[in-house]
Amino acid sequence: MKKRLVMMAVAAACFAGAAHAEEATQGGNAVVTYQNDVATLDPAIGYDWQNWSMIKSLFDGLMDYKPGTTDLVNDLAENYTVSDDGLVYTFTLRKGVKFHNGREMKAADVKYSLERTVNPKTQSPGAGFFSSIAGYDDMASGKAEHLAGIETPDDYTVKITLKAPNATFLHVMALNFASVVPHEAVEQWGADFGKHPVGTGAFALSTWKLGQELVFKKNPNYFRSGLPHLDTITFEVGQDPSVALLRLERGEVDIAGDGVPPARFLQFKQDPKYKGLLVTGDQLQTGYLTMKTTLKPFDNLKVRQAVNMAINKDRIVRIINGRAVAANQPLPPAMPGYDTAYKGLGYDVAKAKQLLGEAGFANGFSTELYVMNTDPQPRIAQSIQQDLAKVGIRASIKSLAQANVIAAGGSADQAPMVWSGGMAWIADFPDPSNFWGPILGCGGAVDGGWNWARYCNKTLDAEAEKADSMAKPDQQDARIAAWRKIFISAMDDAPWVPIFNEKRFTVRSANMGGEDALYVDPVHVPVNYDYIWKK
Structure with missing residues (x-):
């Protein structure tokens, strides 16, 4: 997987010209199974591994990735330019692209869609991704109804002005949250748009x-x-x-x-x-246990440190037959910014008991641990439960469908602890900033957000914003060093227990054709349905 930020436009022909070892067959039906139902197909709302690639097949955004890779390519944007100061991106749209309802997609739809995601009424877990756009703060706070930084000079031109140069902006434009939707369909279905999606997708x-x-x-x-x-x-x-x-x-x-x-x-x-x-x-993934830092007793740093030191991560890796490596920090080893020298809070039962005593919980406490109900997640939760019991923490397990765990994690007063397995963080794009904003930044610590720990360190948020402003090629080494420091500083606050970094496995029948990379696509997680075929 590429370890540098992709900033250059790639010709659209690269996208359509994905090489295959054999000629693709047209037609047929593929059957895909899941244990749990799909929560939503609304691109502004959907944010789990199960619906991510489904949404990508229903919708398009200005940018996307070459199939099976992390290389950025143009999607609904035919081309784009960037101003010399790195603040203004001007996208020229493809003409004749139609929504599923038959209407042509225009620049006004791009503006509407981005503003819909940012609008607090939408409660999009991805709203914070667009914080670099001028006018974001006013719209996110309800002071404005539109993003001042988005202009549509004509039907096929979208001009986006940023508050400061941002090294990840083109990646953000490739996220599901930036998918283009028709306003009339959203207005027709309202909150049920996720059950009646209309996009431009394949x-x-x-x-x-x-x-x-x-x-x-x-x-x-x-x-x-x-x-x-x-x-x-x-x-x-x-x-x-x-x-x-x-x-x-x-x-x-x-x-x-x-x-x-x-x-x-x-x-x-x-x-x-x-x-x-x-x-x-391989995937840019970290499985972690969150502790809601706004709820007692997890508002106490020593309690969070004790939980970190109470859990035997190597045993958990054995539960999944060694399909992962133990983690000690939020970033996975393959991500730029991973700190190879960092040791973290290692497994130490005696030290965990000592910290709990210092925090005023010598006799432990009772809490709840939420987990997705698909094997092996409940068994991993039981392992965590057993480890916590050894230091006096009595955790009752709430094993629920994925959508219910996500909803509880995003609430202020539920899910004091969440094991993220089955919903663990997989990078939306190959840059360390993606492991911050949604799951550790203040922007994600809101109702419906993915920052289930409700961790908000404004100092580190400011450092993150500064790091992402380093958009020039000669600033990239310093930028990655800044991110490395941010994540290790966050671990000083211990809002999580990083558990493991897992590989991705997909099982396909002999009837299916397509490159292996399409079935473990690093961006269209887990499968790039647009490019696979039936033999």
Whole structure:
């Protein structure tokens, strides 16, 4: 995975010319299974690994990535220019791009969509990504109804002015949160737009039977010739992962969305008849345990440090058959800014007990630990529960569907502890800043946000903003050094227990075609549905 920030435009032809080892077949239906239902398909709201690639197949933004890579390419933007001072980005839109409802996409739609995400009434967990745009503060606080930094000189030009140079801005324009939506569809469906999505993407939603299945159909008017390859995709939900794997072996399922259950992982990996069906890829991921710093007793630093030192991370890695490495900081090892010299708060039961005593909890305390209900997450939570019990912390486990855990984590008075497994942070784009704003920055510490620890260090937020203003090529070494210091300083406050950095595994049937990278796409997590096909 590339370790430098991509700032140059890449010709659109690179996007359409993804190389394949064999010729793609057109048509057919792919069956994808998941245990849990999908929470939403609204690009301003959806923010979990399960719906991320679904949303990307329904919508487009100004920028995207070359399939299977982290290389930025133009998407709805045909081209763009950047002013000499790095403050003004002028995007020229493709002409003739149509929404699923048949209307042509225009510059006003781009402006509307970005403003909708920033509008506090939307409660978008991605609003903070756009804080670099001039006028963001006024709109986010409710003082303004529009972003002053976005202008539309004509139907095919979008001019965006930033408050300061920002090294990640083009990456932000490739996020799902920057997807372009038609105002009339949002106004028609209101809060239910996420169940009736309308975009410009390669697929459109055909049907959604809640708790049963979603069917995507090919967009015949998609602006990229020859895409998508599949006619339809059927997402079956409510499927136990073990049953889904058996069905995949029988040819009834094409992609087992929840992967191989841990109990069968080694058997599946080592069985010759399944060779080539298990696709493995590295990912910019960290699994972590959050502690809500605004709730007692986790408002006490020594309590948070004690929890960090009470947990045996190596045992947790063994639970998932060694599919990860133990973590000691928020950033994963492959991310620029990772501190190889940092040791962190190591496993030390005696020290954890001492810290709890110093914090006034010599007899421990009771709390709740929220966890997603898909195996192995409940078993990992039980391991954490057992470790905490050894130091006197009595944690009752709340094992819920993914959407319910996310909702509780984003609330002010629920989920004092959350094990992020199954929802753990995977980089939205390959830059350390992405591991800050949404999950550790003040902007994410809001109702509906992804900063489940409600951690807000304004000093570090200011340092983060300063780091992201270093947009020139000769500033990149200093910028990465600044980010390294920010994350280690955050660990001094111990809002999290970083647990492990996990690899990504996808299971596909022998009937599916496409490069392996498309099934463990680093950006279209977990699968780039636009480019895979049925043999």
